[in-house]
Amino acid sequence: MHFEYAIVGGGIVGLATALALTKAGVTSVVVLEAETDIAAHQSGHNSGVIHAGLYYRPGSLKAKLCTEGREALYAFCAEEGIAHERCGKLVVATSDEEVARLDALAERARANGLTPRRLAGVELREYEPHVAGVAGLWVTETGIVDYKAVAAAYARRVQAAGGTIRTGWRLAELRSRPEHLELISATEESITCEYLVTCAGLQADRVAALCGVNPGVRIIPFRGEYYELKPAARDLVRNLIYPVPDPKFPFLGVHFTRKVDGSVEAGPNAVLAFKRDGYGKLSFS
Template sequence: MTGAGATETIAVIGAGIIGCAVARELSQQFPHASVTLIDKEKNVAGHQTGHNSGVVHAGLYYEPGGLKARLCRRGVHLLKDFCTERGLPYVECGKLVVALNEQEESRLGDIYERALANGVPGVQMLGPAGITDIEPNAHGVAALQSPGTAIVDYAAVTEALAADVVSAGHELKLDCEVRAISERADGVTLQTTQGEFRFDRVIVCAGVQADRLAHGAGASAEPSIVPFFGQYFLLEPAYRGVLNGLVYPVPDPKYPFLGVHLTKRFDGEMMVGPNAFLSLSREGYHGLGLNPKDLLETLTNPGFWRFAAKNMGSAVREARTVLSKKMFLREAQKYVPALEGADATRMTRGIRAQAMDGSGALVDDFRIDYGERVTHIRNAPSPGATSSLAIAEYIVSSLAAKGDGSA
């Protein structure tokens, strides 16, 4: 950052969990800086953060040595400590990744090796008897147990992070949409719905709007964001205790998402989902959720059509669960037969801000682009919430390394 003792002005765009974590980290590491946290909504956690499953991922699936693997493992420790200090829910209920056949069991072995390489504590392979010892209602030929997987209330965590920013004397500017970012040698100008503001530097944590703000600020148009929605259902109260923790399928390498799974919430309710299908908007959480501008942008993206061509079979499978609650619950019954006959209520959906390159490949790892004065988080899907405090730590330390380490 800049000279010692100087009052540098820094804006963080986006008050989801990552943006709030970045603003808090700046306020702690650079006490002389003036930090402004900006969001277009009237409350923090209005988008991805407030519409997810609440799972604290242990780091099972990610490429060893990559940012996801490293920041997920660091993020788990930071998040657990933060929740403990603030008295926020943090329930280590554990997770089973369940294989239904020998082919899935083979893939499960690869995930186990990744988990070990990533330093995930307590993981072990289980046979059918081991599965029922932990989850009497679950069924499979083998499973990977992750006892440290937890559940939290990410919206409450985000509110606590934002409160820390404000209590440290910094500003939270809500109901303020950033329309344009102009970077010059002497600073950064933001055009917003509340007027024009100037800052010494800006960090953009804009989720589903990341590519638009980056491109508008002069950065590359790629990777672009292609939104995928995930539908959740809340099981009826009689099934609250059907599982002790979480039950996940073995990921299909032909499709880039996990598939329908069962997730216990921090309040004891049991959810089924999400599936994953193309969203008709970037921010439509209810009903059809159609935004013509968003949909047109996706449909005119050549990379999307390349992706679709490679994943048509899986898309058809997912479409069945989108159209039919019965089919959705039937997927879950493969792992928990006791759900036969269960009913569930459709919940608000989540929308994943997934970055995609021009070839149609999904950007797998976290992606952070550094300009002279503007930093863009271009890709931070799951485990982004789990990793949020570690992402903040990583970004702020990277910015400090570019200068003399003080602000």
Template sequence: MAHELVRRGDRVTVLEKEDHWAAHQTGHNSNVVHAGLYYRPGSFKARMSVAGNRSVVAFARANGVPVDICGKLVVATDSTELPALRVLAERAEANGVPAKLIEPAEAAEYEPEVSCVAALRVESTGIIDFPAICAALVRLLTEAGADLRLGTPALGIRPGRNGGVEVATGSAVVRADALVNCAGLHSDRVAELAGLKPRARIVPFRGEYYELRPDRRHLVRGLIYPVPDPALPFLGVHLTRMLDGSVHAGPNAVLALRREGYRWQDISPRDLLDTARFPGSWRLARKYGRTGVDEVLRSLSRKRFAASLARLVPAVGPDDLVRCGAGVRAQALLPDGCMVDDFLIENAPNQVHVLNAPSPAATCALEIARHVADQIS
């Protein structure tokens, strides 16, 4: 966002509460450059993913950031998944994503160890280093004279006396013509600080990852995904070969007990109380209680986790997996228990609040920035 505004000639101050960049969602995701096939045609996600795939890859190549457009397979492991796989193929065509349905023999040419009755080959999916993208942006912003402040949380926000906005940080008051809230896991709280009543609440979901042992990495050449459940915003556990040759497996999706809770022992009474008080949380639990129990069991059992992966690659077993960290997804939830399935951006006088930007927001980041900058203009 800051890069786009500076590019347009604005003076920008960035407030980051952590002591380093990409500390949370950006630094804990799967580093996948998404193609845009999953999303409803015409939605922000669909349009911005296709454009973002091109723009983030171009930015990476122009700034020396590693990227590999390796393509991926979405595999139907039995005949019941074929209708959903065909729907994905239709969405890919509607969204302008290069993809084709292939038979098992052709799928085996890409991934010899995969098990499927059919697959969708998606050519424009890739792997990138998103923290390195942030480092490149920081370098460009520093060269352009932007005011970048680490360790500087926003503690209070009010209208400016002569227009604009004022943000109290504890050590200073920042005065500006406009405010853009891109606070991720805390975006709803920042909006409330600014006097808004956001219609969605952030509920954090932790996604845990394993990786294959080095001597088992040969089982996966690229990216292998399951056919996702259309009722859920999560894509299901999948296998991803990273830029360094390691193979990550995951993520699952369990309710995090803290907004930045990367482990079961990371607990925040305030965050738990916020989730418990929100009626949408209980309605979501009633809708997907069985799914939630399954995810918790998979979190606690490496055997269950491996069994999910073995549907895609039968040779993967529990002994092949080593834990390797987790990420937390900032999922916006409505009071009726529905998960917001698209990017959610709300405006107020001299303010723009990005209230829902989960995956594929990293892929779409430059496009979201252009969209928001247009609104500020």
């Protein structure tokens, strides 16, 4: 079969790309997903947070796109009837050193167009009665959603607009022809296209290599591990509770996250994974 556009990767980025193309009037588009279902990896294995744009450098592309994407996602969820909530997030400082970083974070939040509320220690209990800290920052714009549900809604809209979604289609080879690109699957099925967009997530460097491109970097996979609170302990956490980020590490720190189904998770850590798409401790490839 021939398509104008082929997108490798049926996660939320690939599906959002396909949806944007259909909105631009493209109907000949196919999303090629290696697994038997869409959103099988990072799009379906995350904490489900709609980030406000709190941490990004003001004026940066990350800050701009996070702000625009946040509001677009809230609007999309409302249109589609997807369970979500603009529940807010509490960032908690537990030392004087962290208070200084918290105040800098508040300034950054305001510069990014957010409306944070700076809290003294005793005020923390208004938002999270079981939190212990010396100061806090309440960020109203943060929310929660099930991203697999968002991906499923994207897929429905793409198909309704004439697009095609193929699951169980793993790219094995790419051949460049004078008039088009030919994509060969692991089962030797052939698809041709005029334009190829790769949204392959943790396989992005490997897909780039199949396309004859050396990205100059290699993906080293890490796995985040979470604990889930017992149902009897869920009322200890109202919404989202985060620590003040430590600038020595590229992570937001271990935090409590309430999910849209009412469950509460604590995590993640970050451990080296021996398989890019493996989620068990013994998964390796």
